[in-house]
Amino acid sequence: MGVVADAEHATITGRRGASGSPDVRFLIDEECTLAADASTLKIVGGTPLRGEVTVRGAKNLVPKAMVAALLGSTPSRLRNVPDVLDVDVVSSLLELHRVSIDRTDGEVTMDPGSVTSAEPSRLNVLAGSSRIPILMCGPLLHRLGKAFIPDLGGCRIGDRPIDFHLDALRQMGATVDKEPEGLYLSAPEGGLRGTKIELNFPSVGATEQVLLSAVLANGITELRNAAVEPEIMDLISVLQKMGALITVHSNRVLRIEGVDKLYGYDHTAIPDRLEAASWACAALATKxxxxxxxxxxxxxxxxxxxxxxxxxxxxxxxxxxGKPRSIRFWHPGGALSAMALETDVAPGFQTDWQQPLVVALSQADGLSIVHETVYENRLGFTDALNKMGAHIQVYRECLGGSTCRFNQSGYLHSAVISGPAKLHGAELVIPDLRGGFSYLIAALAAEGESTVHGLELIYRGYEGFSAKLRGLGANFTAA
Known part of the structure; x- marks a missing residue:
């Protein structure tokens, strides 16, 4: 995958050859806006999905491990890498900073031996397509003493403020200047320094920021209320292989002792548990x-x-x-059971599991309650499910669990789902990655034909999606 930028246009092409799914092409105009050609599927539902799919490395780990390669003085090799759009985008970001990238099927080698600053205008070509640039701050401040961050994108499921990131970097001595085109950061004389940081919420992104920034900082960094998702633990494993000193204490406390130098790593990414759960919910909803x-x-x-x-x-x-590790998921027949569920940070029920499961709960017998405590806007996708025949009502109150930080804030973050509902085909536009997969599950479970627009968001995180659907016996055509 490459980037071609001139005064007029730039084109970024995501590779999809081996996976069999359509090419996704982006055209960036002179205003540096990013727009994706719409991808559409026509799906005839009502057919149970049966067969095998393969998941590779976690989307929520692989791009961050690729950023960590910036910290090494020697090349790094990452294995079990999925062929998804997010990996294409991060590869381009690294290449813009003169990191040499060599990608083969399932593997990427990164040589950061000639890292330099990238032109803001070229970085802004990627503005809006990824939130990874903010995580490059710490490594770039260590390598170059400065960093530029363009406007950030990502799924629109909540504010996802970068304040946590910037506050942590400021506490480590960084200076942040906001300009119309983005943020300019600079390291203090002598480099970033260790400090004590406590997060208001165990943010995954902010925890990653502190880890990537503290490993080469002067002194010791103590991070309290850290996220402890499996992808965070795998990132810690990557950094430890590079020579970092990181201790995981109880009660969400991480202690990072800064070292003078880090080296490249050879690592196999953990499998994508979120994609695995999505396919599990698809099996349940389609019987x-x-x-x-x-x-x-x-x-x-x-x-x-x-x-x-x-x-x-x-x-x-x-x-x-002797066979590959796997989990088989199936609907055993009979009625599904309604339940009360509350999302939480790890080790709780992950927010990314919630949306696909809601489709399955629409087929359960009785009233289910879902209380979303991580992202304030993650239940917006239920409007489309109701148009398909689901019976889902959303509330501003905290239902079915403890009081969360969104209580009395005006956000619709609890849902009551009445089932079983008879779903029918509809015209759907994918809103975000997990919500989009949920729409596809609903379309596959519904009677009649659905037209689903915006598949390019699915390609961000699901490798070979169309080929996997075809292998499971789904009835669909590209429109």
Whole structure:
């Protein structure tokens, strides 16, 4: 994947050859705006999904591990890399900073030996397509003493403020100047320094920021109320392989002792537990049977408990018979069970699991309650499900669980789902990555034909999506 930029236009092409799904092309005009050609599927629902799909490295780990390569004095190699659009974007960001990238199927090698600053105008070509640039601040401040961050994109499921990131960098001594085109950061004389930081909320992004910034800082950094998702733990493993000194204490406390130098790593990314859960929910909602190759039980314990309570069945293969590790998910027949559910940061029920599961809960017998506590706007996707025949009402109050930080804030962050509902086909526009997958699950479970627009958001995080659907027996055509 490459970037061509001149005074008039720039084109970024995401590779999709091996996966079989359509090419996704972006055209950037002279105003440096990013627009994607719409991808559309016509889906005829009502057919149970059956077969196998393979998940590779976690979308929420791989781009961050690629950024970590900036910290090394020697090349890094990352394995089990999915061919998704987010990896294309991060590869381009690194290449703009003169990191040499070599990508083969499932593997990327990064040589940061000639890192330089990128032109703001060229970075702004990617503005709005990714939130990864903010995580490059710490590594660039260490390598170059300065960094530029363009406007940030990502799924529109909440504010996702970067204040946590900037506050942490300021506490480590960085200076932040806001200009019309973005943020300019500079390191203090002598480099970033360790400090004590406590997050108001265990933000994944802010925890990643502190880790990537503190490993080469002078002194010790203590981070309290840190996120502890499996992807965070895997990033810590990457950094430890590079020579970092990071201790994980109880009660969400991380202690990072700054070192003088880091080296490249060789690492295999953990499998994508979020994609695995999405396919599990697809099996449940369509009354199907899907084996997810590459899925592993330890990072999915909380999801598996909920999946079983709703009425789904699963079988874990740990690879002891010589076969790849996998989890088989299926609908055993009969009625699904309604339940009360509350999302939370790890080790709780992950917010990314919530949206696909809501579609399955629309088919459960009785009233289910979902309380979203992580992102304030993540229940907006239910409007489209109601148009398809679901019975979902959203509320501003905290229902079915503890009082969360969105209480009395005006956000519709609780839902009551009445089922089973008879879903019918509809015209759908994908709003975000997980919500988009949920629309597709609903379309596959519904009677009649649905037209789903905006598949380019799905390609951000699901490798070979169309090929996987085809392999599961889904009835669809590209429109």
């Amino acid at each position: 199907g049977d899907i084996t997810v190759l590459g899925a592993e039980q330890p990072s999915m314990l909380t999801f598996l408990n909920v999946f079983r309570k709703v009425g789904g069945q699963f079988e874990v293969n740990d690879g002891g018979d």
